[in-house]
Amino acid sequence: MRENRLRTLWGQGRAAVNGWLAVPNSFSAEIMANQGWDTLTIDLQHGVIDYAQMVTMLQAISTTATVPVVRVPWLEPGILMKALDAGAYAVICPMVNTREQAQQLVSWTHYAPQGSRSFGPVRASIYGGVDYPTEANRTIVAFAMIETAQALDNLDAILSVEGLDAIYIGPSDLSLALGCKPQFDDVEPKVADAIAHILARAKAHGVRAGVHNGRPDVARARIAMGFDFVTVSSDARILAAGSQDLLKAMRAP
Numbered sequence: 001m002r003e004n005r006l007r008t009l010w011g012q013g014r015a016a017v018n019g020w021l022a023v024p025n026s027f028s029a030e031i032m033a034n035q036g037w038d039t040l041t042i043d044l045q046h047g048v049i050d051y052a053q054m055v056t057m058l059q060a061i062s063t064t065a066t067v068p069v070v071r072v073p074w075l076e077p078g079i080l081m082k083a084l085d086a087g088a089y090a091v092i093c094p095m096v097n098t099r100e101q102a103q104q105l106v107s108w109t110h111y112a113p114q115g116s117r118s119f120g121p122v123r124a125s126i127y128g129g130v131d132y133p134t135e136a137n138r139t140i141v142a143f144a145m146i147e148t149a150q151a152l153d154n155l156d157a158i159l160s161v162e163g164l165d166a167i168y169i170g171p172s173d174l175s176l177a178l179g180c181k182p183q184f185d186d187v188e189p190k191v192a193d194a195i196a197h198i199l200a201r202a203k204a205h206g207v208r209a210g211v212h213n214g215r216p217d218v219a220r221a222r223i224a225m226g227f228d229f230v231t232v233s234s235d236a237r238i239l240a241a242g243s244q245d246l247l248k249a250m251r252a253p
Contacts, residue, residue, distance in 0.1 A: 020234035022047035096144035
């Protein structure tokens, strides 16, 4: 089966630098993938991407060594299985708040006997290889997003679920849950403490930890803290920021 370079990086003690895709276009995904990101996440939750567009974006990413990741809209078995069947090598699931929900995430992303994923890797076997059915459980990565007060209350119970590979912190939703202004980087002290606590508990349970960021300096600092997976900006934000920089230069006195 094709190597999951995300697991390889983690085995080498390195953090993965993840890009984010919100633009529903295979060419923009191909451009991003050719820049050398370790992983790229197609966002079906808050991006403007539908399932058919996601498939073409996965095909574009697969022309490179970048690992394809999908953030699904919600904890729901159908979309988790379809994202994996389309060739995602990792899935990020939002709003996982209880141990039971974490168990469902693991079950729906793994074949029996470990889970209850239905068999039909229609594109995954093309991307991953003919041995996909026997190797998928050891290759696919399942992230549970920790971003609510309820998830904080249930954190150790969530992290103790067998087969849960990683958690992913959404600082904006976590900020809202703690009564703070939603933002990625310059979070309020209460949120910074919660992020550090989640990371520490993940390490204690042997679970990988990822976090969303908006700026490289913040992402680098969080790698230094011990995070294993850091998102830095998105295609939409990069496009907007690049355009702004160009226009500022053109309109400077």
